[in-house]
Amino acid sequence: MTELRPGDASLLRKVNTQVTLRALRREGVATLTRLGRITGLSRQTVEAVLDELGERGYIREIPPDEGVMGRPARRYGFRADAGHVVGLEVGGDGVVVALADLNGDVVAWERAELGDDMAAHERIEAARDTVLKCVNGAGVAHKRIWAVAAGTPGIVDRTGRVTLSLTLPGWTGLDLAEVAGRWFGCRGLAANDANLAALAEHWRGSARHASDIVYVLIGHRAGAGILIGGRLHRGRSGAAGEIGTLRQVGWEAAARDLVKDASAAEVFEAASKGDHEARERVERYAEHLAVGASALILTVDPDLLVLGGGGYSQAGDVLLEPVRRHLAELCVSAPEAVASTLGDEGVALGAVRLALDHVEREVLGLQ
Template identity: 45%
Template sequence: MEFTIKIRQEGLSVTLSVTGGDLQRLRRLNALAALAALRAGGPATLTQLAERADLARATIKVVIQDLMELGWVVQMDPSGGEKGRPARRYRFRAEAGRVLGLDIGAHKVLAVVADLDGNVLHTTREPVTPEQPRAERLAAVDRAVDACLTGSGTSAPDIWIAVAGSTGYIDLHGHVVLSRAIQDWSGVPLADHLEQRLRCTVLVENDSRLAALAECRRGVARDTRNMIFLHVGRRAGAAVVLDGVPLRGGGGAAGEIGVHPLFNVGGLLQAVPSVEPGTPPDAVAGAVFEAVRRGDDEARRAVLRYVKVLALATTAMALTVDPDLVVLGGGFSRSADVLLEPLRGELETMCLRAPELRASVLGEECVAVGAVCHGVEHLSTMLFNPEVGPLTAVAPPR
């Protein structure tokens, strides 16, 4: 006899066949199906959970008891207002561990602590500058982490995984190979530094790919599996998502459009007469966008020059992967009212099949939230993998 078990988790859907003689494997898959159903749909009674997981109620009852003994599931207190004896409800113990997400950019370090379901518990911001020496930036990372742990009531051993998003070219091993936006950052041993501080699994990823993942899981791209994320501000980056997974490429350099000489954002948006002399470089683009809102023709022409370059890069990617959606993210997404319409017009002219265009709504926490999403999914793969041995008691993976 053969059984079919379907396990669905965020970013993962697996269908497995089990022969009747492999009862231990069947029991493990039933447990994983129940866990996935609880995490996807929230607290449930045994009857509700049996329907979600497509298992018999008697089977679910045994499975839930096993999961409670292992520490993955807990029975909830009865809710008031129900007539008679309320049905017992169960939930996944997302508080059993913590996930740390980091966004290490040119001007800020953002730290986020979340539970095992990715619910953000606390956020801390530490200002930095592009010119800071490596040691000072790493010290700022440490301060942001410490403050976030304290603010969330989390101790370092409670962190099961830390994911850091960094600007620059990050290779497949998590090494910062090249960073043009941050001085003294290329080659930094970021993963080693965080592993020594936290003593947990550490992943380092490109910030644009993490931002794209956040849009797919929590943002405006939740309804599509194929999209391009434009991470644009004073520098430009991009990420391509295919079948719900950010594309890394052969060496991790996919999406690094900002290294192309065409993307001289400062040159494209400078020399607008309405921008006052002496305006800080970080504020020039915002001043140009504001001038467009006031009806300034020179500012509008500067924006159109920038949009045409952005559209050329976007079209090259769109003609290659045929996405359903392009998301405008990064600092310039705050000026979507200025950029979206001209960008949409250029894409409709250049693309064989013009994708829909939307602006990100996740704000400056986008990369850190994507880091949390990546951490949660990595833990799920490590801890709840149907091809690995029996489900163990609650503990961080080592």
């Protein structure tokens, strides 16, 4: 714990507040006595801190259970609904929005379809409409939205600006973080979609127990996100994991071949039913996917490879089996390969995590 000089009263008060809030958030509900014991602070200090936190709306007093005799000890709880965050994916063909409380529990989802060829301002407007529909539908006041984070394909720098988009018209140069923050006059954040999906998978998906993770987000264009030691590795310019842009890897051509006359789900369905041509097509796709994944694996040597992306990750063994087989051939030491369990919600959920990280650090002072 930070050592404080006795005279440094305001800093001391801030630290006491953080310690108490952290303890209460972990405990869920606690009495004043219990909080004093956990934090090591005096009863008087805890009382003062709780008053302040109550005024700010971060905590509330929990009414005593009915039927309790005598004078029950006062109990306090963290108000997870004191604020909310919005996480969204803005992709080529759709928007997915998640509204979550301060515990990260998603209280509302909203989706909309978009066209590949929409102009940037139309795409932004559609994203904004979907976000507002989600927040208004849940009855959350706009001033209670403390941060909005957006995930999108392409290279997004540390400030949340899209520095390169090869798929979305007019997207290169867009300050997506600034745009997203403007909707509620709060902090906006933005990151690459595959990076956020990797973050979500570590938080709530298949990769909870892994530390170094390679996540491949499959789709018309595949991207990858990398976690090192459980933390997102974005790289110097935000381009970490952009192996899909390497022509030699052949991801884009392989994806085009896969869906040339049917949706990916249809091809996987046909293949799983034994259709010969569909099986061959999936086999070719799996091989290309494995070559790119191998380049990532032979660079990072991760604990786990996760394949995600709505419609693709749900293919199951019909895709996973050939991918695993090719990985075993290509990699001197192939890690376990699993499918994402988050369906098409990974990117939005990762955006929620990114927004929560900001709120916990900058607003609540919890990290």
